Amino acid sequence: MLIIDIEASGLHPDYSYPIEIGIYNMNKPETSFAFLVKPHKNWVYWDEFAEEIHGISLHELQEHGVSIEKACQHLNQYTNEMSEDKPFVISDAPDFDFMWLKCLFLSADIRMQFKLKGIDSVLEPSRQATLLAELERQEMPHRALADARIIGDILRGYLPS
Numbered sequence: 001m002l003i004i005d006i007e008a009s010g011l012h013p014d015y016s017y018p019i020e021i022g023i024y025n026m027n028k029p030e031t032s033f034a035f036l037v038k039p040h041k042n043w044v045y046w047d048e049f050a051e052e053i054h055g056i057s058l059h060e061l062q063e064h065g066v067s068i069e070k071a072c073q074h075l076n077q078y079t080n081e082m083s084e085d086k087p088f089v090i091s092d093a094p095d096f097d098f099m100w101l102k103c104l105f106l107s108a109d110i111r112m113q114f115k116l117k118g119i120d121s122v123l124e125p126s127r128q129a130t131l132l133a134e135l136e137r138q139e140m141p142h143r144a145l146a147d148a149r150i151i152g153d154i155l156r157g158y159l160p161s
Contacts, residue, residue: 001026001122003081003155004089005148006100007054009039010047017043017107019061019098020054022144023089024152025082034145035074038065041108046072054142072110075101079114087114092135092151094118123158131158 006125007020022034038061046058066074072143091097098116120128135153142146 001152001155002079002089003148003152004091004097004116005144005151006097007056007142007144008050008096008100009043009045010050011096012045014045015045016047016100017045017067017103018051018071020144021075022146022148023075023078024145024148025117026152026156027087028082029149031082032145032149033078034143034148036061036065037071037104038062039065040068042107056143060161068104069110072105072108072112076110076113085115086115089114090117090155091123092118092119092132100135119155122155127158131155 003024003026003047005022006018008016009019010016014077017039018037019039020034021038022032036056039058050056060160065084079089094116101112101116119131123131131154138154140150
């Protein structure tokens with residue numbers, strides 16, 4: 001199972017964009033990865049409060065980020081290679097993560113070749129609330145791969161053996 005987490009330039013639904021994407025592979029943790037995304041020329045919104053939370057500067061994105069096209073290609077390739085059936089990733093915040101993935105793939109004019117699903121797609125309702133409450137108690141580092149790993153490790157304890 002693949003767990004995705006995305007850090008963004010802010011939380012504004014119309015102007016924020018993805019700046020770091022991490023995927024934690026629960027079955028093959030050593031293949032997990034994260035990367036910074038270089039902002040597209042039309043992405044100009046920057047929330048300094050968000051930067052304070054995730055600790056990623058605009059300068060760092062410009063210097064070390066991958067292009068949006070490369071980000072999309074990498075996500076499509078990885079999810080297709082690592083999924084046993086139809087490729088999908090699990091998110092603890094699917095509305096936000098879908099918003100940022102949509103922004104990324106539309107800006108790159110590349111089709112997203114995997115599905116994004118919420119935790120509700122893998123857990124029965126009676127266990128979802130308990131899991132989400134446990135996630136709320138965690139001190140998340142607000143870095144994509146670290147957060148995805150925490151989510152995956154906690155989720156593992158809620159899945160049937």
